[in-house]
Amino acid sequence: MSKKLLLKDAHIEGIRYFDVYRKQGGYQAAEKALKMTPEEILEEVKTSGLRGRGGAGFPTGMKWSFLAKPEGIPRHLVVNADESEPGTFKDRYLMEHIPHILIEGIIIASYCLGSNASYIYIRGEYSWIPDILEAAIEEARNAGFLGKNILGTGFDLEIYVQRGAGAYVCGEETALLESLEGKRGNPRLKPPFPAVKGLWERPTVVNNVESIAAVVPIINMTGAEYAKIGVGRSTGTKLISACGNINKPGVYEIDMTITVEEFIYSDEYCGGIPNGKRLKACIPGGSSVPILPANLLLKTIKGEPRYMNYESLSDGGFATGTMMGSGGFIVLDEDQSVVEHTMTLSRFYNHESCGQCTPCREGTGWLYRILKKIVNGEGEMKDIDLLWDIQRKIEGNTICPLGDAAAWPVAAAIRHFRDEFEYYVKTPELAKVKPFGLAHYADPIPVPAE
Numbered sequence: 001m002s003k004k005l006l007l008k009d010a011h012i013e014g015i016r017y018f019d020v021y022r023k024q025g026g027y028q029a030a031e032k033a034l035k036m037t038p039e040e041i042l043e044e045v046k047t048s049g050l051r052g053r054g055g056a057g058f059p060t061g062m063k064w065s066f067l068a069k070p071e072g073i074p075r076h077l078v079v080n081a082d083e084s085e086p087g088t089f090k091d092r093y094l095m096e097h098i099p100h101i102l103i104e105g106i107i108i109a110s111y112c113l114g115s116n117a118s119y120i121y122i123r124g125e126y127s128w129i130p131d132i133l134e135a136a137i138e139e140a141r142n143a144g145f146l147g148k149n150i151l152g153t154g155f156d157l158e159i160y161v162q163r164g165a166g167a168y169v170c171g172e173e174t175a176l177l178e179s180l181e182g183k184r185g186n187p188r189l190k191p192p193f194p195a196v197k198g199l200w201e202r203p204t205v206v207n208n209v210e211s212i213a214a215v216v217p218i219i220n221m222t223g224a225e226y227a228k229i230g231v232g233r234s235t236g237t238k239l240i241s242a243c244g245n246i247n248k249p250g251v252y253e254i255d256m257t258i259t260v261e262e263f264i265y266s267d268e269y270c271g272g273i274p275n276g277k278r279l280k281a282c283i284p285g286g287s288s289v290p291i292l293p294a295n296l297l298l299k300t301i302k303g304e305p306r307y308m309n310y311e312s313l314s315d316g317g318f319a320t321g322t323m324m325g326s327g328g329f330i331v332l333d334e335d336q337s338v339v340e341h342t343m344t345l346s347r348f349y350n351h352e353s354c355g356q357c358t359p360c361r362e363g364t365g366w367l368y369r370i371l372k373k374i375v376n377g378e379g380e381m382k383d384i385d386l387l388w389d390i391q392r393k394i395e396g397n398t399i400c401p402l403g404d405a406a407a408w409p410v411a412a413a414i415r416h417f418r419d420e421f422e423y424y425v426k427t428p429e430l431a432k433v434k435p436f437g438l439a440h441y442a443d444p445i446p447v448p449a450e
Ligand SMILES: Cc1cc2nc3c(=O)[nH]c(=O)nc-3n(C[C@H](O)[C@H](O)[C@H](O)COP(=O)(O)O)c2cc1C
Pocket: 051, 052, 053, 054, 055, 056, 057, 058, 060, 063, 080, 081, 082, 083, 084, 085, 168, 169, 170, 171, 172, 173, 174, 206, 207, 208, 209, 211, 212, 400, 401, 402, 405
């Protein structure tokens, strides 16, 4: 049984409401934290080893310690609830079912960072969740955990919920800040980083929903105890949203010591693949991270089991590894076409490019058009090399990593499933009806040359 910290009370009826949450020990961490100094809280978060759960895995304590503290200028905490990466829906689950764990985490983090006005920026499509959050905020205020002079400590805090308008790029932290300021959500050039000049040019910390919620168990159990869960630099628990060809799609909390195989096949998690089909590939961290074929997914290139943690998933770099990302776990069985799947993702990234940077604006559309041509049976061999060439020219050449997010799926698909692209070009009539890439199940794949 995996240890549960964030979802431990998810099954309790009415946990969405303050009284029920409080009865389960809710807001004890806030009470404890408000008796500590901000420096002591920061130390606990650093000791916990918590890494940002939004995708990049940057250490949260370190991020908080970078926050500039110029005299007389307000600071802000902004919670990133944009969650628009295809395959990722763990923050939605948390906010919808246990909103108070997020509110409690915001209180602790805001007190630590010195933010008297904190924000939750939530994706527009989650249209029903702001009401849930606002009701929870109201309940917390009525109980004395928000507003002026919280619990008589002299600390004031207001939390504002801001709805986005449905742009994926607004999940990128600086685009999010632009949008929060009422402007078009175009990513900013960095530096300056938000820790120095963020919301309204004030020092700002942007953190993912799950990162902030994780601060609650960290304070409750201490950072040192939290760091004992997991392995290496993958401490604590991680929420995984699992979907695709699995028997039990849903949101799972794992302790990052389990193997990918166990996660896919055990009844505690995904419950295996429907209809006895074989596993073909998986994208373990949201649609932008590299797809891995089954053999590389279940084992590393050294023949060791692949574990559900930051280090093991990325073992071998992009040649043989992938990323933990946001924990959006997408499973493909033997009947799925990687080529069509890659085309669908390319259409998404093309649609969501803000258009500011030429390589992303032009390149994402170009990728999509070529992929569509191949899927439609009109591809040529040289198109596969052209796809490779275009994605390389996007990666690393844009203001924000949306360009990388568009390039990586294409690169990984060609790297590991080139034979399938060639199959589409050579035998388009068969590609439409036959399962693909059966060769990927058994034999180890040699490390591809970069
Ligand atoms: C195109 C794009 C979309 C992103 N979407 C999200 C998102 O929806 N939620 C999120 O937490 N981080 C997202 N990120 C990452 C954020 O920029 C930022 O790194 C994150 O919110 C930091 O929080 P963390 O340190 O707690 O992970 C996105 C990044 C990019 C480039």
